Structures are given as C-alpha cells and as structure tokens.
Amino acid sequence: SSRGxxxxxxxxxxxxxxxxERGETPFLHVRVGNESAHRVYQRLGFTDRRIVEFAYxxxxxxxx
Numbered sequence: 594s595s596r597g598x599x600x601x602x603x604x605x606x607x608x609x610x611x612x613x614e615r616g617e618t619p620f621l622h623v624r625v626g627n628e629s630a631h632r633v634y635q636r637l638g639f640t641d642r643r644i645v646e647f648a649y650x651x652x653x654x655x656x657x
Contacts, residue, residue, distance in 0.1 A: 602633050609637065 609619040621629050621639055624647075 596629075601630070605633065605637055650651060 605621075612619040619639075621634055622645070623628075623634060625644065
C-alpha cells in the first residue's frame with residue numbers, strides 16, 4: 594500500500610508549485626469525511642473556504 598508514504602503530499606506539492614509559478618491559485622476539493630486527505634492538504638498550507646454539496650448519480654446496472 595502507498596498510504597502513509599507521503600506520495601499524495603509530494604504530488605500535491607509539485608502540482609501546486611507548478612500552478613503558483615504560472616501566477617495562478619491552486620485549490621482542491623475534498624469530500625467531507627475524508628479526514629486523511631484533509632490533514633495532508635492542511636499541512637501543505639491549503640485552507641477551508643466553503644462546503645459545497647455534490648450529487649453522485651449513477652445509471653442502474655440493468656439500464657447500462
């Protein structure tokens with residue numbers, strides 16, 4: 594497993610740096626309840642701005 598090895602933080606830091614170098618602002622969406630990802634992003638300096646509700650829709654298997 595890759596969990597706990599810092600890979601998400603390394604990748605996120607790299608992508609955020611590239612975005613900042615273009616003069617843009619990096620941002621992320623994280624699912625409420627995904628505390629491990631939320632902690633990683635907070636350690637990298639990201640802050641909570643707002644809670645957004647998302648809907649997940651799926652076609653029933655018998656109609657695919």
